[in-house]
Amino acid sequence: MIFKNTFLSKSKINLLAAIGLSLSLFSCDTDDDNGSKTTPPVGNQSYYNVVFGVSSEGNSGTYAQALENISEGNISFNGKGFEVPSVRTARIYGSPSGEFLYNLSYGGGMIYKYQVNGGSNYTQLAETNVQVAMGTAYPRWTVVSKDNALVHTINTENQYDENENYTYTKSEAVLQNIGLENMSLEEKSVLEIPSFEENYHIWRIDNPTIKNGKAYYGVAMRQFDPATGENVNPETYKATTMVVDYPELTNLQFLRSENAQGSTYGYRTPVYHGDEQGDIYHLTSNPAKLLKISNEDYDNSYSFDLANALGMAEVGANGWFYVGNGIGYVPFYDASKGRGKEEAAWGVARIDIYNQTATKLNLPNNLWMWYYQSGVVGRDGKFYMAITPLGQKGNIYKFDPNSTSPDAFEVGAQLENGADSFYLGVY
Known part of the structure; x- marks a missing residue:
């Protein structure tokens, strides 16, 4: 189901920084000709960047190391x-x-760009301040191709009539395209978002992917309760995707699924991926379901329920990684136990989106992956993740996408860990 909205305002900003850089990004074989991002990056890494956070309370220090070999x-x-x-x-x-x-x-x-020199040696090449363009120091962003990233935020304001009675919540999307070569601010749009049923309004978007000249964003909604003056989060709305033309960032539309409810924006893990057939698959958070967008609308004949596939009662997830040929990996949690550190009821599943099958991999217990961000396909075709139980040593894991076995992995380098630290991933 498609909803359209009239474009309200647009500005193009070309602030090409005269910083004298003549750098270009390496090409990636699996980028399509429409600029679709490749997540994860595939196969020609000079370095694997392993990234570590020192606190799980949100305000964590973040550290990176660049290593040529993380297999041992x-x-x-x-x-x-x-x-x-x-x-x-x-x-x-x-x-x-x-x-x-x-x-x-x-x-x-x-936003910063660094040259990776190996070990702890990173050189800053460029930076850009997006706070003025976005109107906030807390936008979200996604690298959508080897050349560009999208930065985005939502502004909301409750509206009242002349008698001070609540009428609706106005939402506005601010979208900014970034050129990665020298961090240039390019196309920008400010789009008014229509209201939805039962006082639902969009309050967050994230994790876009590009396909066939369109940008597809995940969406989270809230519901305003006039009686209490507070927002509540009953995720009973239809799973929704926001779509704009790319790179223009205009022609706002909304796709709504008949097969799932709730948030589609994920958290810090990628959520939307284009496959080799030209379709888009994305995950809903809780319950975790894979949905399919084909020919620029939801294919409501497709609904892949991870709980059913894993033989579990309730499964939630923040996102997933697509490695190609219908195969992906999902960090998931047992939603009947909870998603927090106290429960630490997380695992990783290999999924086949075409056959709608899932295999829970035989990893250690006591995992907490709420902040997990990235994995990569390495030079050997294996999928690399950095996985540690809470407060314990862990390892780099190299998963074999070609195998359906729950033991289809090799254990790589050992990861030192602290009492309240975690690994964000491999980049």
């Missing part, structure tokens, strides 16, 4: 690592080659 040995951040600047946990992306690292300082309103 020991990885420790004790006195090592490059501190990636951020007020809260950094939002990080790596280039397909592993030679560049990008960071949004969440709470600082800055």
Whole structure:
């Protein structure tokens, strides 16, 4: 089901910084000709960037190390690592080659580009302040191709009539395109979002992907209760995707699923992926279901319920990683136990989106992956993740996408860990 909205305002900003850089990103074989991002980056890394957070309370320090081999040995951040600047946990992306690292300082309103030199040695190449363009120091962002990233935020304001009775909540999306070569601010749009049924309004968007000249964003809604003056979060609304033309960031539309309810924006893990057939698959959070967008609308004949596939009662997830040929990996949690550190009821499943099957991998217990951000397909075709139980040592895991066995992985380098620290992933 498609809803359209009239475009209200648009500005193009071309602030090409005269910083004298002549750098170009390495190409990635699986980027399609429409600029769709490749998540995860595939196969030609010079370095694997391993990223570590020192507190699980949100305001964590974030550190990176660039390693040529993470299949063996020991990885420790004790006195090592490059501190990636951020007020809260950094939002990080790596280039397909592993030679560049990008960071949004969440709470600082800055985006940085670094040359990866190996070990703890990273050189800042460019930066841009997006706070003025976005109107907040807390936007979210996604690298959508080897050349561009999208930064986005939602502004909301409750509306009242002349008698001071609540009428609806006005939502406005601010969208900004970033050129990654020298962090240039490019297309920008400010779009008014229509209201939805029962006082639901969009309050967050994130994790867009690009396909066939469109940007598809995940959506979270809230419901305002005039009696209490508070927002509540009953995720009983239809799962929704926001779509705009790309790169223009205009022609606002909404797709709504008949098969699932609730949030589609994820958290820090990728959520939307395009496959080789030209379709888009995305995850809903809780219950965790894979939905399919085909020919620019939901294919309501498709609904992949992870709980059913895993033989569990309730499953939630923040996002997933697509590695190609219908195969992906999902960090998930047992929603009947909870998603917090106290429950630590997380695991990783290999999924086949075409056959709608899922296999829980035989990983250690006591995992908590709420902040987990990234995995990569390595030079050997294996999918690499950094996985540690809470407060314990962990390992790099190399999963074999070609195998359906729950033991289809090799254990790589050992990861040192602290009492309240975690690994954000491999980039």
